[in-house]
Each structure stands twice: as structure tokens, then as C-alpha cells.
Amino acid sequence: MxxxxxxxxxxxxxxxxxxxxxxxxxxxxxxxxxxxxxxxxxxxxxxxxxxxxxxxxxxxxxxxxxxxxxxxxxxxxxxxxxxxxxxxxxxxxxxxxxxxxxxxxxxxxxxxxxxxxxxxxxxxxxxxxxxxxxxxxxxxxxxxxxxxxxxxxxxxxxxxxxxxxxxxxxxxxxxxxxxxxxxxxxxxxxxxxxxxxxxxxxxxxQADDQIAGYSSEHIHSNEIILTHTSSITVQKFLLKAAAKRRFTVFHAETFPNDHESTHATVIGKANGGPDDELRLESFQKSLTVAGITVILTPDSAVFALMSRVNKVILDTHIVLPNGGLVAAAGAKVVAKAASMHRTPVIVLSGVYKLSPVYPFDTDSLMENGDPGRVIGYEDGGLVNKVEVENPLFDYVPPELVDLYITNLCVHPPRTVGLKVLIVCLRGGHAPTYIYRILADHYRTEDIEFDRINVCQ
Amino acid sequence: HAAPIHAEPEKENKNVALFDHLYGHPRRTTVAGAGKDVHPAVLALGLQMRNYVICGSSARCVSMLLVFKRVIESYTIPSRNSLPRHLTTHLSSQIDYIVSCRPISISMGNAIRWLKVEISNVDVSTPESQAKSDLCDSIDTYVREKVTVADQVIANKANDKIEEGDVIMTFAKSSIVQQTLVEAFRRGKTFRVIVIDSRPLLEGKNLARALADLGLEVQYSLTHGISHVISHATKVFLGAHAMMSTGLYSRAGTAIVTMSAKEANVPVIVCCESVKLTERVALDSFVHNEVAPAEELMIQGRTSSLLSKWEDVPNLQVLNLMYDLTPAEYVNMVVTEYGIIPPSSVPVIIRLSTNS
Incomplete structure (x- = not known):
């Protein structure tokens, strides 16, 4: 933005x-x-x-x-x-x-x-x-x-x-x-x-609102939804569905990198983080106010809960052309647990997150966060002896994702070809079509704009 | 007029509907209201268990047996009653108290069942002091055979599975896994340990600290990092809360670790004393489980202000599950003191251990 x-x-x-x-x-x-x-x-x-x-x-x-x-x-x-x-x-x-x-x-x-x-x-x-x-x-x-x-x-x-x-x-x-x-x-x-x-x-x-527009097509009454990390896109999606339907949301807290904003989200307060302005702007009433039962749970319980969950809705950081995605750390196990239980995984993503850069090595996309979030200062002595790992992102392979929902439908004519796709797939698209959307959105000559100068 | 507004959300049922059957009454926080029969040592033990001072299936089992020994020592048969008859009911009130502090583990249940059989086998004609010392001796023997020696045997057996240069991953803290790793270190094997941990208990931190203090190379991460670190691991060693033929019942998050291990083709080895084996079966983590108080999930410090008011938020529930069930297909082998078996052979070992 x-x-x-x-x-x-x-x-x-x-x-x-x-x-x-x-x-x-x-x-x-x-x-x-x-x-x-x-x-x-x-x-x-x-x-x-x-x-x-x-x-x-x-x-x-x-x-x-x-x-x-x-x-x-x-x-x-x-x-x-x-x-x-x-x-x-x-x-x-x-x-x-x-x-x-x-x-x-x-x-x-x-x-x-x-x-x-x-x-x-x-x-x-x-x-x-x-x-x-x-x-x-x-x-x-x-x-x-x-x-x-x-x-x-x-x-x-x-x-x-x-x-x-x-x-x-x-x-x-x-x-x-x-x-x-x-x-x-x-x-x-x-x-x-x-x-x-x-x-x-x-x-x-408008992306989030447009994505939210599809919610009623994907969430039915009395459903149990599991989501991970706090995401405005997901919140809007669920809120839109909450206007008409009653369902239950399990919210995995995404400790230790995103649990604060997750807690803020479930409590219904805007997070006082650095992106305060953006959050306040898009702040809405929380799901609980809308009458939706929200159950906050640690990430470790995801597998235990998965057998009763009807759908997993994930936010994403970026979507790759192969249909895989890079999302907050922990998303991989959530998606994997879902696929083990044959629970559909829906990824909400604005088109701007579809990235044409295909990473040969997904590890290169990963980033490590502050180890202090894993082991706090009170355990400072431990830090000297123990190597602490705190990855920020997970790569989720495309086979773990069932559906992508993007904001594409009301899009400029450039995506006419896509509209057909969208209509066929009723607002969502299967991971394998992601490359097609990419082709419609980015000019091939711009894909590697960041590499142009590299050789000099 | 503010009071009724506040009172209303408090009435709301904060129990997660799916787990309603697991909530029972709230955990006892004080000794107030305990039965007058309850032994002081039991009172203390109950609170220690409640506060996770004594945590872990075997630790709880052993400490309970040792406390029962003291109960038996200070027990006198009331007039016109016999020891086999009365001691069982006396113990039951102790157990009720412990359960009210924290639900008992499978191993505790197994031990209690064994003790009750022992008590009922006591000959009515045996003099009181003799019967009591016999019982105490058999408790000692039980602890030694089923836990102390068993642990050593398991640690030795599991050690054969650790090879030079291995990267051993473990989840949370298991005393038997710790013993195995320490034993391997003593034998001079070079290996690395990855400890995966999860909220809210963060037991793995203690394990990481203990191993690091020994001089082992330890890597520490939480469940969110599992899909990254699993690629470095060569073996996963896990403890158990209980082992069923349908799967491993252990600290919540174990299933995630084993699932990732399965995906990465890393063998999962469970170290488990035979007291933890159970004939109970479960297909999911819902029927049998333990729901810990949600307050334990609150983080002290910066976010405490945010989440501490969760009870005032209507429709918001906080679920703090203690255990999850790992499907048997994720477990490659179970190391018991009777031998190394696949999960499907759990009933065999149960038969072996209860007959002997």
C-alpha cells in the first residue's frame, strides 16, 4: 500500500x-x-x-x-x-x-x-x-x-x-x-x-472487502473454522459471514511472533503496534461482538482440534506462482494437520500478494525473528548456551492448500481471461491456477526488475 | 448500575462446548474444604501437582505412591474393621482429593489399581504392623521395578538407537528422554539436541537448560519453528503420558512434532515405562483429555493487560488443552523395559507386565 x-x-x-x-x-x-x-x-x-x-x-x-x-x-x-x-x-x-x-x-x-x-x-x-x-x-x-x-x-x-x-x-x-x-x-x-x-x-x-464478499459462499451455519495469526483479511472475511451465519472460530495464537496482535484481535482491540495507523483505519467490531464464538487456543492444540474443524482459513504473506505460499511460521503444520484430517484449507490473499518470483530454494524466503521472543530476558543465562530458533515464516506447499480466494472478480479488463476462471471456480481458485493469474497481472519484462542491475 | 452489566458476562459459560465433558469442577486451589481423612502429605502433594511443581506422568505416579506409603504408615485400622476393607476406602478419599487438584494420569490410575489389588490380597489374619510394612515394601518394590530400574533399562535400550552425529529432536520435557540423552552423553557420543517447546508450560526450557549445563549442543525452538528444524533432525525421541495401541497420548503439540517428523522421514521413538501403557483406546483427543485452566495461558507482562480481561469479552473462550493423541502411524517404535515394540503391540506388554 x-x-x-x-x-x-x-x-x-x-x-x-x-x-x-x-x-x-x-x-x-x-x-x-x-x-x-x-x-x-x-x-x-x-x-x-x-x-x-x-x-x-x-x-x-x-x-x-x-x-x-x-x-x-x-x-x-x-x-x-x-x-x-x-x-x-x-x-x-x-x-x-x-x-x-x-x-x-x-x-x-x-x-x-x-x-x-x-x-x-x-x-x-x-x-x-x-x-x-x-x-x-x-x-x-x-x-x-x-x-x-x-x-x-x-x-x-x-x-x-x-x-x-x-x-x-x-x-x-x-x-x-x-x-x-x-x-x-x-x-x-x-x-x-x-x-x-x-x-x-x-x-x-478494497481487496479485503472484496475477498470478504465471497465468505457467504464458503462458510455455512454451525461450522467450526480454524484460523491462524491475526489478519485483517481473515477477520473481515469471517465478519462478513457472521452477519448471516453462526459458527465457531478456533483461533491459534501464533506464539511467539504474532500472539500479541492475535490476543488483541480476539479481545477486540486494535493493536498498538507500529502499524497502528493502518489498523485503526481498518478497525472494525470484533467477531465476538458479532455473536461468533471465538476460542483462543495455543498452537500446540491445532492437531488435537483438527478432527472437528470443518475449514481452515489462512492468511498469507505472499503467494508463489506454483500455488504455494509463505505465511506466518506455524502455518505449515496447521495446513499439514488439516490435510491429514482431510480438512479443506482456504487461503485468503489479495492479488497483490501473488508474487511472480519463483524461489528455487524456499529457505531463501525465510526470515528469522528475534530470539528474545522465544526465550525472554528472564532466561538470559540460557541464551548463552542454547541456540534459539525463531523463524518468522513458513513455506506451505501447494498440495496443502485447497482454495485461494482473491479479490479478482471486480477487476479491470486486464483480467478478462481470469474472470472466466473465477466464474468457473465460484470465486475461489485452485492453487494450480495461480500462475495464470500471475501472467495476467505482471508483465514478463517486469518480473525480474530487481535483477536488472545485479550484474553490474 | 454498572454491576449488573458486569455480572451478566460472568454468567456466560466459558467452557468450550466440544470439551464440556472434560471440565468437571474447577481445580482446587487451597486445602480448604478437603476431607478430614486426607493426610497432610496428600494435601501438599495435591497442591504441588496442581501448580505443576510435580509434573509429568511418572513423577506424579512415584510421588503419589511415596505419599501413600506415608499414609499407610500413619494409618490405624479402626475398631471392628479389617485392613483390606477399610484401607481401600481410606485411600479413595485421598485419591479423590488428588483428583480434585488435577485429574490423575494413566500411570497413576494403573498404580492405584495395582495398590488396591495388593491391599485386597492382604490376609485378614496378618497383624496390622506386619501388613502395613509389607504394603510399604511392595510399594518400594513397585516404584523400583516399574520406574527406577525400568527407566535405566529404557535409557540403555534407547541409547543403542543414538548414533554418532545424530541430531535428536524432542518435545517439551520427558524425564526418561532426558535420562536417555544424559546417558548417551556419558558414553561419549557426539550428538546434537533440538528441543521443541510449547506454551503454556514451556517445560522444554528446563530440559534445554539441563542439557546445556551438561555441555551438550542444544537448539531450542517453539512449535512454530518445527517445519524448519525438523529438516535438521535425524531422530525424534519422545516421552509419553500414556501409550495406547491406537496412538501416543502426550503433551499437546506432540502430534504436530510427530506429523512433521513423518513428513520429513525422521523416525519417531517413544520411551515409555510399562506403567504408562493402557488398554484404553482413543481415536481422537476429545474423549479423554485434560483441560487446564485458561488462566494459565495468560502471559505476564506486556500482553497480560490485553488478555487478562478475556472473561469480560462475550463469546470469547480460551482453550488450554493438556494432551493430544498422536496416531499410531506416526510412531515408529516404543521402547519399554520389556523390549522395543511397535504401538500395535502395546496390549502384549500390558499382559506381560500385569501377569508377572
């Missing part, structure tokens, strides 16, 4: 000259966010979505310009550069691109593209050096860099900034007028992109 707001600001404040610059900028911001919290995949997902919006708007823009070129959207990759293709047919492709983008690039190169960055948090010097080193590596084989320009919108930035004088000096005048026209178009483009990001923000805001 905060990511979307941040990126909106980035886009708003960014002097839009051309799309590739903007994409680059967003990528850099995204990389910085990811570097700060590499396992917070939702952040990366939002960045991808924003990139997707930018690319889409750019494509629409170009389609408008090249009137009649209706199939322009199919070769989507050379976005910014492609704008000038039809206008300068006499020039060889790569050269024209280099020329057309060079004045603009020079502009951003002289006063670096990071200049308008509003946030003190981003240290420009490091970004600049990264930029410079990037350019250096590309100067050598000019031909290859020009070639890669076709497939990589980012790399034309480097090649042109690296060799600005040699190529652009002669052909500046004819380009400038076009650049001017381009600039005005780009301003509209910027506004459109901001609107697009706004849509994403709204989607995030």
Missing part, C-alpha cells in the same frame, strides 16, 4: 520526458525498496504493477500516435524507442532510436533523473555511481548494447548516455521539434499513469 503511494509520488514528481526514463526510475525506486526488505514480496509486486501500468499507458499512447497500427501492442518491448519508428523510416532502427532518445537522455543525464526525487531517503550519489558504472560496462561493445536496445528498454539509456556526443551532435535539430510534441504527450501520459496507480491503490483498499 505504502509502495503504491510512494510510486505515485515518484511518478508525479518525475519530470516525464520519456517512458523508458520513468520505467527506469520506478525500477530503481523498486530496487531500493526491495533491498530494504528483500522478503517483502508484496512491495515488489506493487512495483511490478506500477511498471505494468506505465507500459500499458505508453503502449496506448503509442497506439494513438501511430493511428491505424492496431497491432502495435503485440510487440510491446521497445516501448519508448518504438515511438519514433514510423516517423523515421529512412534511418536504420537502432540508430534512430539512439538519436531520438538522446536529447531527452542528455537532459536527464546532465541533471540526473533522480533530481526531482522528493525523498531524502534515497541517496542520490549511490544511484549516480550505479548509473555511471552501468554506462561504463556498456561502452565497450557498442554494437551489442545497441542490439540489446531492442529487447531492453533500460539499456538504451546506458548506451546513449555513454556515447552522447558522438551520435547525437549531428542530428539534434530535426529531433527537437518532435521531442517537444513528445513532451506534451508525455505529460498526459504522466497523468494517465497516476490515474492507473490510483486504481491500484483503490484496489488495495
Amino acid at each position: 505504502a509502495t503504491a503511494y510512494l510510486l505515485r509520488r515518484v511518478v508525479e514528481t518525475f519530470k516525464i520526458t520519456d517512458v523508458s526514463g520513468l520505467i527506469e526510475r520506478v525500477q530503481q525506486v523498486g530496487q531500493r525498496l526491495l533491498a530494504a526488505q528483500p522478503r517483502e514480496m508484496a512491495t515488489g509486486n506493487i512495483v511490478r504493477r506500477v511498471l505494468g501500468v506505465i507500459r500499458e499507458e505508453a503502449e496506448e499512447d503509442r497506439d494513438g500516435e501511430t493511428s491505424g497500427c492496431s497491432d502495435g501492442g503485440t510487440h510491446s518491448r521497445p516501448l519508448s524507442a518504438g515511438e519514433h519508428d514510423p516517423r523515421a523510416p529512412e534511418l536504420p532502427g537502432p540508430v534512430s532510436r539512439a538519436l531520438s532518445s538522446s536529447p531527452l537522455r542528455q537532459d536527464t543525464g546532465d541533471q540526473p533523473p533522480f533530481e526531482p526525487s522528493e525523498d531524502g531517503a534515497f541517496e542520490r550519489p549511490t544511484l549516480l555511481t550505479a548509473h555511471a558504472s552501468y554506462a561504463n560496462t556498456n561502452t565497450g561493445p557498442v554494437v551489442t548494447s545497441m542490439f540489446s536496445l531492442l529487447s531492453h528498454p533500460r539499456s538504451n539509456v546506458a548506451s546513449t548516455t555513454a556515447t552522447p556526443g558522438s551520435q547525437s551532435s549531428g542530428s539534434l535539430p530535426p529531433i527537437s521539434t518532435r521531442a517537444l510534441a513528445n513532451l506534451t504527450a508525455a505529460k498526459d501520459l504522466g497523468a494517465e499513469i497516476v490515474v492507473g496507480i490510483q486504481e491500484i491503490v483503490e484496489e488495495l483498499n
Whole structure:
């Protein structure tokens, strides 16, 4: 959520000259966010979505310009550069691109593209050096860099900034007028992109409520539900069902990492944690007030209870393309116990949690928390002798999950193909379809945006 | 006018409906109201059990037998009554008191059954002092045979299963597992121990501390970390509250550990004295179980303020289950003093141990 707001600001404040610059900028911001919290995949997902919006708007823009070129959207990759293709047919492709983008690039190169960055948090010097080193590596084989320009919108930035004088000096005048026209178009483009990001923000805001909308299709009267960790998504889902039906909820407390907010949730008070603002915003009356019997229980009792539980509803941290998920530690045994007892496991997840990054090694997604939560300060002596483990997340393989419920149904037209799926599966989807949703949501070129600079 | 509003939620039944049959009366917290027959040692023992000072199936069983010895020593046959007849009822009132403090364990039940048979076998013609000392001797023998020596035998047998470089995982605290690990350490085996623990008793912390003090390499985590640490383990050693032919009945959370072990193909070895074997069968953790007071789940400190008011929240219940049943399929072997058996052979050992 905060990511979307941040990126909106980035886009708003960014002097839009051309799309590739903007994409680059967003990528850099995204990389910085990811570097700060590499396992917070939702952040990366939002960045991808924003990139997707930018690319889409750019494509629409170009389609408008090249009137009649209706199939322009199919070769989507050379976005910014492609704008000038039809206008300068006499020039060889790569050269024209280099020329057309060079004045603009020079502009951003002289006063670096990071200049308008509003946030003190981003240290420009490091970004600049990264930029410079990037350019250096590309100067050598000019031909290859020009070639890669076709497939990589980012790399034309480097090649042109690296060799600005040699190529652009002669052909500046004819380009400038076009650049001017381009600039005005780009301003509209910027506004459109901001609107697009706004849509994403709204989607995030509504995600939980949309998910909750499916609750009546999945919870029947007198059911016993088991859930794990405190989650606003799950709470809203259950609350919505509670409006019409009576059921019982076993709530595993998720000691030691999340038990405080779980306790706060069952008691019906907003947690005074660091994300206080968000919680207060989405604070609602608790389940118990709605007349639902909530039974708080330690995590250890999950297996014992499972034989009487009708459904397990889990929140998730991220959902992986294979249909597995990364959730709060302890979720794995809950899901496993459920599958042993043939109890269906439903995972509630906003689409923004569906992550296209497939981790080869799921251990790399894991994170260890504060051991002090496992062994308190009163047992300080023990800490010296005993290795204390406190994982924060669990990887739950897809075979343990029966259904995903996302907020997809009321989604922009991009997911038309999905709507069919959704209708077929009545609001939920089986884990195996997750990859399809991903394909609809993220552009392939954005999936690895965080790796683009890695080799430099 | 605030009083009636507060009184109303208090009336609400805070018992979890599924476990209503397990609640019984609230646990006794003081000796007030105990029967006048109840021996002072029993009074103390009851409270110790209630507060988990004496915790664990065997510890409770042994301490109960030792206290009964003192009861028998200070017992005099009332006039016009015989020892086999009257002592049983006298003991029953002691047992009732102990049960009111905390429900008795399977091993205690087995021991009580044995003691009652012993008492009824006493010849009426035996002089009182003789009969009493005989009973005390047989209690000593029972404790020695069934627990002390049995533990040593089991520790030795289980030790054969520990190999160099093993990573032994255990859950909560079992005295017999501790003894096994200590014995292995004494024999100079190099191995690592992972202790998994769970709220609210956190018994494993004591085990981890004891083993770490010895110099063993110990890793400690809670049930939430099980799916991570299980991949490092090569064997799981567990104690038991009771062992049935249908499964292992032990501290809540054991089933989670064994399930993860099964998934990771790690063998599960249960160390269990024959007193803990029972012919009772259970298919789930609902019919037989113990529900501990919910207050024990409250955490002192920062969150205490949050959860301590749970009773005022309507429709909120807190469940503190003591045990769960691990299906027999998760248990690879049971080490008893009679030998190493699969769970399905539990009735055989019961027959062996009760006939001898």
C-alpha cells in the first residue's frame, strides 16, 4: 500500500520526458525498496504493477500516435524507442532510436533523473555511481548494447548516455521539434499513469472487502473454522459471514511472533503496534461482538482440534506462482494437520500478494525473528548456551492448500481471461491456477526488475 | 448500575462446548474444604501437582505412591474393621482429593489399581504392623521395578538407537528422554539436541537448560519453528503420558512434532515405562483429555493487560488443552523395559507386565 503511494509520488514528481526514463526510475525506486526488505514480496509486486501500468499507458499512447497500427501492442518491448519508428523510416532502427532518445537522455543525464526525487531517503550519489558504472560496462561493445536496445528498454539509456556526443551532435535539430510534441504527450501520459496507480491503490483498499464478499459462499451455519495469526483479511472475511451465519472460530495464537496482535484481535482491540495507523483505519467490531464464538487456543492444540474443524482459513504473506505460499511460521503444520484430517484449507490473499518470483530454494524466503521472543530476558543465562530458533515464516506447499480466494472478480479488463476462471471456480481458485493469474497481472519484462542491475 | 452489566458476562459459560465433558469442577486451589481423612502429605502433594511443581506422568505416579506409603504408615485400622476393607476406602478419599487438584494420569490410575489389588490380597489374619510394612515394601518394590530400574533399562535400550552425529529432536520435557540423552552423553557420543517447546508450560526450557549445563549442543525452538528444524533432525525421541495401541497420548503439540517428523522421514521413538501403557483406546483427543485452566495461558507482562480481561469479552473462550493423541502411524517404535515394540503391540506388554 505504502509502495503504491510512494510510486505515485515518484511518478508525479518525475519530470516525464520519456517512458523508458520513468520505467527506469520506478525500477530503481523498486530496487531500493526491495533491498530494504528483500522478503517483502508484496512491495515488489506493487512495483511490478506500477511498471505494468506505465507500459500499458505508453503502449496506448503509442497506439494513438501511430493511428491505424492496431497491432502495435503485440510487440510491446521497445516501448519508448518504438515511438519514433514510423516517423523515421529512412534511418536504420537502432540508430534512430539512439538519436531520438538522446536529447531527452542528455537532459536527464546532465541533471540526473533522480533530481526531482522528493525523498531524502534515497541517496542520490549511490544511484549516480550505479548509473555511471552501468554506462561504463556498456561502452565497450557498442554494437551489442545497441542490439540489446531492442529487447531492453533500460539499456538504451546506458548506451546513449555513454556515447552522447558522438551520435547525437549531428542530428539534434530535426529531433527537437518532435521531442517537444513528445513532451506534451508525455505529460498526459504522466497523468494517465497516476490515474492507473490510483486504481491500484483503490484496489488495495478494497481487496479485503472484496475477498470478504465471497465468505457467504464458503462458510455455512454451525461450522467450526480454524484460523491462524491475526489478519485483517481473515477477520473481515469471517465478519462478513457472521452477519448471516453462526459458527465457531478456533483461533491459534501464533506464539511467539504474532500472539500479541492475535490476543488483541480476539479481545477486540486494535493493536498498538507500529502499524497502528493502518489498523485503526481498518478497525472494525470484533467477531465476538458479532455473536461468533471465538476460542483462543495455543498452537500446540491445532492437531488435537483438527478432527472437528470443518475449514481452515489462512492468511498469507505472499503467494508463489506454483500455488504455494509463505505465511506466518506455524502455518505449515496447521495446513499439514488439516490435510491429514482431510480438512479443506482456504487461503485468503489479495492479488497483490501473488508474487511472480519463483524461489528455487524456499529457505531463501525465510526470515528469522528475534530470539528474545522465544526465550525472554528472564532466561538470559540460557541464551548463552542454547541456540534459539525463531523463524518468522513458513513455506506451505501447494498440495496443502485447497482454495485461494482473491479479490479478482471486480477487476479491470486486464483480467478478462481470469474472470472466466473465477466464474468457473465460484470465486475461489485452485492453487494450480495461480500462475495464470500471475501472467495476467505482471508483465514478463517486469518480473525480474530487481535483477536488472545485479550484474553490474 | 454498572454491576449488573458486569455480572451478566460472568454468567456466560466459558467452557468450550466440544470439551464440556472434560471440565468437571474447577481445580482446587487451597486445602480448604478437603476431607478430614486426607493426610497432610496428600494435601501438599495435591497442591504441588496442581501448580505443576510435580509434573509429568511418572513423577506424579512415584510421588503419589511415596505419599501413600506415608499414609499407610500413619494409618490405624479402626475398631471392628479389617485392613483390606477399610484401607481401600481410606485411600479413595485421598485419591479423590488428588483428583480434585488435577485429574490423575494413566500411570497413576494403573498404580492405584495395582495398590488396591495388593491391599485386597492382604490376609485378614496378618497383624496390622506386619501388613502395613509389607504394603510399604511392595510399594518400594513397585516404584523400583516399574520406574527406577525400568527407566535405566529404557535409557540403555534407547541409547543403542543414538548414533554418532545424530541430531535428536524432542518435545517439551520427558524425564526418561532426558535420562536417555544424559546417558548417551556419558558414553561419549557426539550428538546434537533440538528441543521443541510449547506454551503454556514451556517445560522444554528446563530440559534445554539441563542439557546445556551438561555441555551438550542444544537448539531450542517453539512449535512454530518445527517445519524448519525438523529438516535438521535425524531422530525424534519422545516421552509419553500414556501409550495406547491406537496412538501416543502426550503433551499437546506432540502430534504436530510427530506429523512433521513423518513428513520429513525422521523416525519417531517413544520411551515409555510399562506403567504408562493402557488398554484404553482413543481415536481422537476429545474423549479423554485434560483441560487446564485458561488462566494459565495468560502471559505476564506486556500482553497480560490485553488478555487478562478475556472473561469480560462475550463469546470469547480460551482453550488450554493438556494432551493430544498422536496416531499410531506416526510412531515408529516404543521402547519399554520389556523390549522395543511397535504401538500395535502395546496390549502384549500390558499382559506381560500385569501377569508377572
